[in-house]
Amino acid sequence: MRTDRPLARDGMKFSGSKRKIITEAAQTFTFTRRAMVVGALQGGVGAMLAARMAWISVAENRKYSLLSESNRVNLTLIPPRRGWIIDRNGLPLANNRTDFRVDLIPQRVVDAEATVQHLAQLLGLESDEVDRIREELDKSAGFRPVQVADKLTYDQYAAVSVRLPDLPGVAPSQGFSRYYPAGSTVGHLLGYVGAATAEEYKERKDPLLITPGFKVGKDGLERAFDQHLTGKPGAKRVEVTARGKIVRELTTRPDSPGNAIKLTIDAGLQEYAGRRLATQSGSIVVIDCANGDVLAMASMPSFDPNSFSDGIGHLEWDMLSKDDHVPLRNKTLQGLYPPGSTVKPMVALALLEAGIGPQESVNCPGAIRVGNTLFHCHKRRGHGSVNMRTAIAQSCDIYFYQMAQRVGMDRIAGMARRVGMGQKFDLPFRSQSFGTVPDPAWKLRKYNQKWQVYDTVNATIGQGYMLINPLQMAVMASRLATGRQLMPNFIHGAKRPAPEPVGATPEHLVVIREAMNAVVNGGGTGGAARMSIPGVLIAGKTGTAQVRRITMSERAGGVRGNSSLAFKLRDHALFQGFAPYDNPRYAVACIIEHGGHMIRNEDAPMIASDTLSYLFDPKKAVEKLETLEKGWGGTPTERQARQMAAFRLARAIEKGEAPPPAPAPAANAASADNAAVPIPAAAPPATAEDDDVPPAAGTP
Numbered sequence: 001m002r003t004d005r006p007l008a009r010d011g012m013k014f015s016g017s018k019r020k021i022i023t024e025a026a027q028t029f030t031f032t033r034r035a036m037v038v039g040a041l042q043g044g045v046g047a048m049l050a051a052r053m054a055w056i057s058v059a060e061n062r063k064y065s066l067l068s069e070s071n072r073v074n075l076t077l078i079p080p081r082r083g084w085i086i087d088r089n090g091l092p093l094a095n096n097r098t099d100f101r102v103d104l105i106p107q108r109v110v111d112a113e114a115t116v117q118h119l120a121q122l123l124g125l126e127s128d129e130v131d132r133i134r135e136e137l138d139k140s141a142g143f144r145p146v147q148v149a150d151k152l153t154y155d156q157y158a159a160v161s162v163r164l165p166d167l168p169g170v171a172p173s174q175g176f177s178r179y180y181p182a183g184s185t186v187g188h189l190l191g192y193v194g195a196a197t198a199e200e201y202k203e204r205k206d207p208l209l210i211t212p213g214f215k216v217g218k219d220g221l222e223r224a225f226d227q228h229l230t231g232k233p234g235a236k237r238v239e240v241t242a243r244g245k246i247v248r249e250l251t252t253r254p255d256s257p258g259n260a261i262k263l264t265i266d267a268g269l270q271e272y273a274g275r276r277l278a279t280q281s282g283s284i285v286v287i288d289c290a291n292g293d294v295l296a297m298a299s300m301p302s303f304d305p306n307s308f309s310d311g312i313g314h315l316e317w318d319m320l321s322k323d324d325h326v327p328l329r330n331k332t333l334q335g336l337y338p339p340g341s342t343v344k345p346m347v348a349l350a351l352l353e354a355g356i357g358p359q360e361s362v363n364c365p366g367a368i369r370v371g372n373t374l375f376h377c378h379k380r381r382g383h384g385s386v387n388m389r390t391a392i393a394q395s396c397d398i399y400f401y402q403m404a405q406r407v408g409m410d411r412i413a414g415m416a417r418r419v420g421m422g423q424k425f426d427l428p429f430r431s432q433s434f435g436t437v438p439d440p441a442w443k444l445r446k447y448n449q450k451w452q453v454y455d456t457v458n459a460t461i462g463q464g465y466m467l468i469n470p471l472q473m474a475v476m477a478s479r480l481a482t483g484r485q486l487m488p489n490f491i492h493g494a495k496r497p498a499p500e501p502v503g504a505t506p507e508h509l510v511v512i513r514e515a516m517n518a519v520v521n522g523g524g525t526g527g528a529a530r531m532s533i534p535g536v537l538i539a540g541k542t543g544t545a546q547v548r549r550i551t552m553s554e555r556a557g558g559v560r561g562n563s564s565l566a567f568k569l570r571d572h573a574l575f576q577g578f579a580p581y582d583n584p585r586y587a588v589a590c591i592i593e594h595g596g597h598m599i600r601n602e603d604a605p606m607i608a609s610d611t612l613s614y615l616f617d618p619k620k621a622v623e624k625l626e627t628l629e630k631g632w633g634g635t636p637t638e639r640q641a642r643q644m645a646a647f648r649l650a651r652a653i654e655k656g657e658a659p660p661p662a663p664a665p666a667a668n669a670a671s672a673d674n675a676a677v678p679i680p681a682a683a684p685p686a687t688a689e690d691d692d693v694p695p696a697a698g699t700p
Helices: 006-012 024-059 061-070 112-123 127-139 153-162 184-190 198-204 219-222 267-276 305-308 314-322 339-353 388-393 397-407 409-418 438-445 454-458 470-482 506-521 554-555 604-616 618-632 636-655 667-674
Strands: 074-076 092-106 145-153 170-179 233-239 246-253 282-288 294-300 362-364 367-372 373-376 382-385 539-545 573-577 585-594
Touching: 024 061, 092 112, 092 153, 092 184, 092 267, 112 127, 112 145, 112 153, 112 219, 127 145, 145 153, 145 170, 145 305, 145 397, 145 573, 153 170, 170 305, 184 219, 184 267, 184 294, 184 305, 184 636, 219 604, 233 305, 246 305, 267 294, 267 604, 267 618, 282 604, 294 470, 305 373, 314 636, 339 397, 339 506, 339 539, 339 573, 362 506, 367 397, 367 454, 373 397, 373 454, 388 397, 388 506, 397 409, 397 454, 409 438, 409 454, 470 573, 470 585, 506 539, 506 573, 539 604, 539 636, 573 604, 585 604
Parallel strands: none
Antiparallel strands: 074 233, 092 145, 092 170, 233 246, 282 294, 282 585, 362 382, 367 373, 539 573, 573 585
16 A cells, blocks of 8 residues: 555656657748748738839829929029000000029028128128118018029129029029119109018919019009019929039020000100109199090109119118108109199189179288188288189189188089099009098088188188199199099090089180189289290199298298298198190199299299190200209209218218218308308299298188
8 A cells, every 4th residue: 555655646746747749840830830921921011012112103103203303403483574564655664674683592591691791792782782681581481582683794693603502592593674764753653563572472372473583563553553564474494413503404485474554654754744843842743634644643752663673772761761852652642732722713613603703803901800810811911902813813812711701611612522622533553642622511520510611711722621632633723624524544545434524614614714824824923834835825823832830920020931941841832734725735733842932943833834845845845954954963863873872971971981071171161051052043032923922821
């Protein structure tokens, strides 16, 4: 029994265990199974790669071919040439000229400061131009090109082109730039072009807007007809290296120029009008009485649209924005002025319609009292007995004070609107100021106040609330001349409905025209406007608009003359009229801001008359203008160039970059001071024979 237990115990220990035997066949089978799994995975991956390669090489062959081609070939748009803007005779007001230019593409520039400095050295850029480029680079979105310079010589263009591998982001190109032959005389009429803004690109998503050299209309007619003037871009394919160096030009598709626009403007008259405004701040408009075509619309001083289109520098912008003559404002459409005595023919027409006869007279003692206010006539001692013709010719305020009270303001306001005052015209310009024709309903609506008699008295002589712009004044002159409600038009050949009549009888219009003829040719206030063209008489009406209140104490001690006042306190000088008097063909309006009737040959009546004379005898008119310009310091372009040089010098002195000028000797300084004061020999004394003396505002 004892001998069996160990055996049983040993049997219990090993009874459940079997030793696993690994053979060579088993090892081979295990390896083969693993190899099949790995092989399957590899085969799957290989199949996927093969499928992907097949997809790329077959299905997406076009896509990657284009990407590959883009690495080798640079495709760029060619900005289209803008359509020309031409005058009524086909002469260019805005055209294009070939030029070389250089731009910067901000997103491609590596070292902006070094690049700008390198370009400034290569192209000889002024410091203010360099400042402009830096500022535009900081503000520009990455896709918007920044103009460095244009109108480069071929040598400058080549100097930049050969250095392109060292100047990433620099884009030289040959193209066309906008050019305005008449310069500043068409600045406010045509506007200018410039690079598209980031907002414009985000709105339109047009790649043409970010093409270097492409410009869009920014102001004036360039903006109004931008789409019509913009052509279709061309394209150029150029083979380049990996660093962007041009290898060869492959193919080029030329651009298609934009459509031309033919205006009613007479190019010669437009330039003459701008130059004839001389050194004054003002505007002049000429309208064809046959159909309402605008022949000239000049606002001076102005900006040179060539400078704006090229990218105006900080210095020139500062000079323009700080000029007290406000060259950046379109005075023709945005300027508003009290019309002064130029409204008296219109008021007289309203009086005739109300039943007041042209021979009815009033006594002018020099002043009358309306309520508790004393209103003066410009002639201190009065005109005595005056009828309608004499009142218009001599610009007697008392006549209109008294007659207007008889008919009331509603009749006068109605006639004012019929002749174009306060009217909104359908014009291709972004902004207009429409002026004011006040009446009792207008005052109640605007100020919640009742109309008073003194309001009528003030409005009767073109003061108080009444305001007008130069274009409206020219329209008024054309309607008084023709008796038709002519509408101003800028597009040559535009189809328009026949104008409605003003509503005045032919007999009443004859009375007004004869009185306006007497203003100029009958010893009236507008003798300075008399034309020197044989057989041509101009009829018109002068005006003076106060911009300050004359106090009772000043009137007692003597009203200060305009020459003793600061520029902004001087009276506006105005003239409206038409010629020939007996068969009106052209109407004109001229407003000189703060002119004060101080210089005869730079006053509104003579400027308007000379401008109309160009239409009858251009050669004679130009000869006179060239003689006058010698005393003014040359043409507007020449005067602006000197002004810019003086401004640049003053700024350099202010910054310490240039020494101040040496003081002149005492004797020379005295003579220079005397010489600096212009004393026009032709300037007459300020009497009623020349023009209106400022009508007095009401004083208690």
